[in-house]
Structures are given as C-alpha cells and as structure tokens.
Amino acid sequence: MTFPQLSTAFEQRGPRRRRAAVVAALGFTPLALTGLAAGPAAAHGSMTDPVSRVSACYAEGPESPKSAACKAAVAVSGAQAFYDWNAVNMANAAGRSKEIIPDGRLCSGGNDKYKGLDLARADWPATKLSAGSHTFHYKGTAPHKGSFALYITKVGYDPSKPLKWSDLEATPFAEVTDPPMRGGDYVFEGKIPARSGRHLIYSIWQRSDSPEAFYTCSDVVFGKDSGTAGAPAPTASAPTEQEIADGAAKSTVQHHHGDATTGTRPSAAPVAGADAAGNNPQADGAAATPVGSTGTPGTQNLAETGGDSSTRYLALAGAGAIAIGAAALFATLRRKAVAGGRHGR
Incomplete structure (x- = not known):
C-alpha cells in the first residue's frame, strides 16, 4: 500500500480508530528495527x-x-x-x-x-x-x-x-x-x-x-x-x-x-x-x-553468527527511513484531525 492510499484509509476511519491506527503504525517501528538488525552482513x-x-x-x-x-x-x-x-x-x-x-x-x-x-x-x-x-x-x-x-x-x-x-x-x-x-x-x-x-x-x-x-x-x-x-x-x-x-x-x-x-x-x-x-x-x-579463553583479556567468544561495522549502519539507515515515514504519517493525520475538529465546532 502506498503512502497516499494509507493516508486515505486512515481518514475514512473514525477519530478513535484513527488514533489507534497511528499508535499501531508508530509501534511498528521497533519491530522494523529488530528485523533490520538481523539483516545481511559482510562475510566471512x-x-x-x-x-x-x-x-x-x-x-x-x-x-x-x-x-x-x-x-x-x-x-x-x-x-x-x-x-x-x-x-x-x-x-x-x-x-x-x-x-x-x-x-x-x-x-x-x-x-x-x-x-x-x-x-x-x-x-x-x-x-x-x-x-x-x-x-x-x-x-x-x-x-x-x-x-x-x-x-x-x-x-x-x-x-x-x-x-x-x-x-x-x-x-x-x-x-x-x-x-x-x-x-x-x-x-x-x-x-x-x-x-x-x-x-x-x-x-x-x-x-x-x-x-x-x-x-x-x-x-x-x-x-x-x-x-x-x-x-x-x-x-x-x-x-x-x-x-x-x-x-x-x-x-x-x-x-x-x-x-x-x-x-x-x-x-x-x-x-x-x-x-x-x-x-x-x-x-x-x-x-x-x-589461544586464549573465556574471560581472558583481548579474547572474544565465538558467536553463532556475526557481522562487521557495516551491519549497524545498514540497520540505522533503514530504521531512519521507517521513523521518517512514521513521523510524516503521524503529522499528516494530526493536521487532518485538528482541521476536522475546527470544522465541527
């Protein structure tokens, strides 16, 4: 679903359902961050x-x-x-x-x-x-x-x-x-x-x-x-x-x-x-x-999987895009809600 379609769908809902939908949309961001953090990394x-x-x-x-x-x-x-x-x-x-x-x-x-x-x-x-x-x-x-x-x-x-x-x-x-x-x-x-x-x-x-x-x-x-x-x-x-x-x-x-x-x-x-x-x-x-063991200075335990420094930047970039989109959606819906309240007075 595109952003305009999503916005229209939100507008068609009542005020209470719109607020719940906004919370749900913002609540999706941490989940998206989790998914991105588990994404691809340089190998091996x-x-x-x-x-x-x-x-x-x-x-x-x-x-x-x-x-x-x-x-x-x-x-x-x-x-x-x-x-x-x-x-x-x-x-x-x-x-x-x-x-x-x-x-x-x-x-x-x-x-x-x-x-x-x-x-x-x-x-x-x-x-x-x-x-x-x-x-x-x-x-x-x-x-x-x-x-x-x-x-x-x-x-x-x-x-x-x-x-x-x-x-x-x-x-x-x-x-x-x-x-x-x-x-x-x-x-x-x-x-x-x-x-x-x-x-x-x-x-x-x-x-x-x-x-x-x-x-x-x-x-x-x-x-x-x-x-x-x-x-x-x-x-x-x-x-x-x-x-x-x-x-x-x-x-x-x-x-x-x-x-x-x-x-x-x-x-x-x-x-x-x-x-x-x-x-x-x-x-x-x-x-x-x-050479070395757990707890020895300068050593590190072997991980199940791993990545390098590029992994976190990829995750942050994707997270940033999601956060910006969520913020834009929230701002748009807030403006519409305020405008609707004024017209209803």
Missing part, C-alpha cells in the same frame, strides 16, 4: 598466517596485483573475486568437502568464481615456515561456530601440478573447535610437520550452525625456495585492517543469518580416484590448542 573469513592465496592477492590490490601468480589469478577470475576474498566457500558442504569438491578445484572450494586460485604454479607468494609449534591466524569478518581442520601436502608435492586430495596428508595436522577470537582473528596453536622446500597448507572451516564451509590454500616454504627458473617467489603479505576496511565497500558478498548465499556447486563431478568414502574433515589428528 580467510587464513592470514600463513596467508592464503586469496588474501595475499587481495593485499597486492585486485586492480593491479604485483606478483605474476596474482596477475594470472585475477586474469582468470576477475578483480571482484578478490574484493570478495573472505567468501571462498561451499554453501552445502555439510562435512562432505572431500566428496563434493573435485581434484584440481580445492583452492577455489569448487566455486567457479574463484577458479583463478586453482592455477598450478610454483611462484605463488609464500610464507616462510619452520616445523614445530605455530600460532595460526584466521581473519573472521563474520564469526560462526565451527571447526577448523588444517592439512599439509605430502613429501614430494609438486606445486606445478593441480592440487589433488591425494596430495594432502589423509588426516589434519591441526584441528580446533570454536576457537576464541582476538583482534578480529581466530587464533589457535598447531604443530607443523617437518618438510623442506615449497608446500601448501589447506584449511577447511566447517560451520556447525550451518552446512556452509570455507576453504583456503596457503603456500609455504621450508628452508630455501628455489622458485621458478631459480628466482624465489615473493613473500606473501596479509591485508591490513585499513585495506580490509577500504575494500569492504567494493565487496559484493552478503551473508544472511542461517542461510549461505554465496556458494556454488562445482560444475564437474569428482574425478576418479578422489576420496569418496565420506571422510570427515574433522577426522582424528593432532589437535590444535585455542
């Missing part, structure tokens, strides 16, 4: 230590990346995919990532939008690592309950070939459920197995409050990186908080509570030899230890 997260491919390329700048690998990835996926760096996901994974994501599509999570991340190259920007204990950081732009499972490539891994499930160790070397957040990051400890040369750490973040899962590929180097043609790959850098804030306006990703809207099914079925035994990403393995 990615590994930043060791930095993921998508995070590293976003940090370089989607419009003009610096490294050869990121330039190639942007040429394949387009710049927008990297502004949406925190949404490499599968909406309906439900713990079946190994079944539904084909070999060669692991880094994109089977999501066509991010297929540039699947490019088989030995010059992706990489993080230098050493075997042993490591503190992992996973930027969470929209927190969710769930579990993280981290896998590492096997000895003999060839980065110049498409990544397959069989290239990863069968069980994760680190796992953690509902880790605390600190400074906007999920932070937890894990023990990295011994390796040499270039390898890859693959993460699966499986939500427990939804079938949605998120994926990252982090290129890492143990010792010396021979690189391509003898030239080592650039060191990967994670996006800064300012870069994340600046890029938020260009992100097209939206998150709806209880419903993942950004994932797509892979266009190809899993290839022969892929793990179709229903192996759960949360399989037995060396457990990771959350």
Whole structure:
C-alpha cells in the first residue's frame, strides 16, 4: 500500500480508530528495527598466517596485483573475486568437502568464481615456515561456530601440478573447535610437520550452525625456495585492517543469518580416484590448542553468527527511513484531525 492510499484509509476511519491506527503504525517501528538488525552482513573469513592465496592477492590490490601468480589469478577470475576474498566457500558442504569438491578445484572450494586460485604454479607468494609449534591466524569478518581442520601436502608435492586430495596428508595436522577470537582473528596453536622446500597448507572451516564451509590454500616454504627458473617467489603479505576496511565497500558478498548465499556447486563431478568414502574433515589428528579463553583479556567468544561495522549502519539507515515515514504519517493525520475538529465546532 502506498503512502497516499494509507493516508486515505486512515481518514475514512473514525477519530478513535484513527488514533489507534497511528499508535499501531508508530509501534511498528521497533519491530522494523529488530528485523533490520538481523539483516545481511559482510562475510566471512580467510587464513592470514600463513596467508592464503586469496588474501595475499587481495593485499597486492585486485586492480593491479604485483606478483605474476596474482596477475594470472585475477586474469582468470576477475578483480571482484578478490574484493570478495573472505567468501571462498561451499554453501552445502555439510562435512562432505572431500566428496563434493573435485581434484584440481580445492583452492577455489569448487566455486567457479574463484577458479583463478586453482592455477598450478610454483611462484605463488609464500610464507616462510619452520616445523614445530605455530600460532595460526584466521581473519573472521563474520564469526560462526565451527571447526577448523588444517592439512599439509605430502613429501614430494609438486606445486606445478593441480592440487589433488591425494596430495594432502589423509588426516589434519591441526584441528580446533570454536576457537576464541582476538583482534578480529581466530587464533589457535598447531604443530607443523617437518618438510623442506615449497608446500601448501589447506584449511577447511566447517560451520556447525550451518552446512556452509570455507576453504583456503596457503603456500609455504621450508628452508630455501628455489622458485621458478631459480628466482624465489615473493613473500606473501596479509591485508591490513585499513585495506580490509577500504575494500569492504567494493565487496559484493552478503551473508544472511542461517542461510549461505554465496556458494556454488562445482560444475564437474569428482574425478576418479578422489576420496569418496565420506571422510570427515574433522577426522582424528593432532589437535590444535585455542589461544586464549573465556574471560581472558583481548579474547572474544565465538558467536553463532556475526557481522562487521557495516551491519549497524545498514540497520540505522533503514530504521531512519521507517521513523521518517512514521513521523510524516503521524503529522499528516494530526493536521487532518485538528482541521476536522475546527470544522465541527
């Protein structure tokens, strides 16, 4: 119903019914505010230590990346995919990532939008690592309950070939459920197995409050990186908080509570030899230890769902529009009531 139609309908009512209707209209505003507060928010997260491919390329700048690998990835996926760096996901994974994501599509999570991340190259920007204990950081732009499972490539891994499930160790070397957040990051400890040369750490973040899962590929180097043609790959850098804030306006990703809207099914079925035994990403393995706990300064409990600062501005803008409309309606009806009272004298 349009505003003029609503006004006419109110005028056709008696004075008592008009007053009740005005109260009802004004009383709707808090309900509208509640609905808007539960609206969409920016999503969702990615590994930043060791930095993921998508995070590293976003940090370089989607419009003009610096490294050869990121330039190639942007040429394949387009710049927008990297502004949406925190949404490499599968909406309906439900713990079946190994079944539904084909070999060669692991880094994109089977999501066509991010297929540039699947490019088989030995010059992706990489993080230098050493075997042993490591503190992992996973930027969470929209927190969710769930579990993280981290896998590492096997000895003999060839980065110049498409990544397959069989290239990863069968069980994760680190796992953690509902880790605390600190400074906007999920932070937890894990023990990295011994390796040499270039390898890859693959993460699966499986939500427990939804079938949605998120994926990252982090290129890492143990010792010396021979690189391509003898030239080592650039060191990967994670996006800064300012870069994340600046890029938020260009992100097209939206998150709806209880419903993942950004994932797509892979266009190809899993290839022969892929793990179709229903192996759960949360399989037995060396457990990771959350850093911090409830009540520890600088930590934050994991929320069921979440958003960033843009959420409250969206809610306030919508609330403002409703409040203005209600005020205008109230003023119009008040003028009509006053005028009617004068004519009736």
